[in-house]
Amino acid sequence: MAEQETKELATREEKVPAARKERPMVPPVDIYEIAEGLIVVADMPGVSKEKVDVRIEENVLEIRGEIDDLPGEEVSPLYAELTGKEYYRAFTIGPEFDLDKVEASMEAGCLRIFLPKVESEKPRKIEIKVA
Amino acid sequence: MPINWGFWMDPFREFDRLQQELDRLMEMTRPFVPIRSVATGTFPVINIGETNDNILVYIFAPGVDLEKIDLSIEGNLLSISGERDASKALKVEKVEPERFYRQERFSGRFTRVVSLPESIDPNQVEASYQNGIIKVKIAKKEEKKPRRIQVKAN
Numbered sequence: 001m002a003e004q005e006t007k008e009l010a011t012r013e014e015k016v017p018a019a020r021k022e023r024p025m026v027p028p029v030d031i032y033e034i035a036e037g038l039i040v041v042a043d044m045p046g047v048s049k050e051k052v053d054v055r056i057e058e059n060v061l062e063i064r065g066e067i068d069d070l071p072g073e074e075v076s077p078l079y080a081e082l083t084g085k086e087y088y089r090a091f092t093i094g095p096e097f098d099l100d101k102v103e104a105s106m107e108a109g110c111l112r113i114f115l116p117k118v119e120s121e122k123p124r125k126i127e128i129k130v131a
Numbered sequence: 132m133p134i135n136w137g138f139w140m141d142p143f144r145e146f147d148r149l150q151q152e153l154d155r156l157m158e159m160t161r162p163f164v165p166i167r168s169v170a171t172g173t174f175p176v177i178n179i180g181e182t183n184d185n186i187l188v189y190i191f192a193p194g195v196d197l198e199k200i201d202l203s204i205e206g207n208l209l210s211i212s213g214e215r216d217a218s219k220a221l222k223v224e225k226v227e228p229e230r231f232y233r234q235e236r237f238s239g240r241f242t243r244v245v246s247l248p249e250s251i252d253p254n255q256v257e258a259s260y261q262n263g264i265i266k267v268k269i270a271k272k273e274e275k276k277p278r279r280i281q282v283k284a285n
Contacts, residue, residue: 039223069262079177112222
């Protein structure tokens with residue numbers, strides 16, 4: 001009986017995933033509104049176009065990135081202000097954006113996301129008539 | 132007797148989440164900043180590494196205009212200065228400050244100086260820019276490179 005219990009515990013140990021993962025870095029962002037929509041720019045140095053992942057799940061915009069081309073084994077660190085290799089940030093998005101037409105581009109470590117507004121939410125100019 | 136939970140539940144997962152949440156809160160308020168750590172908002176952030184033959188400096192400067200960057204080396208001091216216009220990445224014709232909801236990215240002029248090990252040869256420097264990182268490779272002086280010493284058996 002006792003033997004059986006230890007065996008059970010051992011298998012459970014293996015099942016537990018590597019929960020203590022390094023916390024990802026939080027990229028600084030600029031959020032800017034234009035008439036057509038919202039522009040989000042995030043600084044993610046070291047992340048290439050291939051390693052960036054932008055996704056929308058329900059009403060949450062998730063930005064993920066992984067630093068490409070990390071220094072190899074032969075490089076020993078002397079001084080580090082930045083540690084970590086992943087970026088992550090998430091934003092809740094209101095209903096006024098058309099989530100099917102979101103555009104994202106990556107340039108020199110800056111991720112730019114454009115969230116267009118739904119047509120009915122765009123500002124309309126009201127003509128003032130002179131009586 | 133193992134209890135059947137029906138599904139596998141990790142009793143410590145909730146503690147883990149709590150710890151993460153607390154860490155995040157602490158980071159936001161930052162009551163204690165270690166003196167050796169860099170202040171938040173430092174731009175650019177710099178990492179330095181070493182190989183047998185080279186010293187490698189990684190300068191994290193995303194979205195900078197290389198024409199406006201001045202990188203120089205004097206003795207064993209590497210300095211970087213320049214200007215970054217963060218709003219350029221927005222790609223809008225005219226930037227109106229009141230339209231920002233959030234402005235966390237660094238914008239403006241900057242200067243940073245780092246001292247490198249004495250073993251570098253300031254005449255052999257290469258620098259490249261990729262994915263927002265300026266990588267500076269500085270060779271070590273020939274006489275300062277580590278040498279392997281063979282141990283002979285008598």
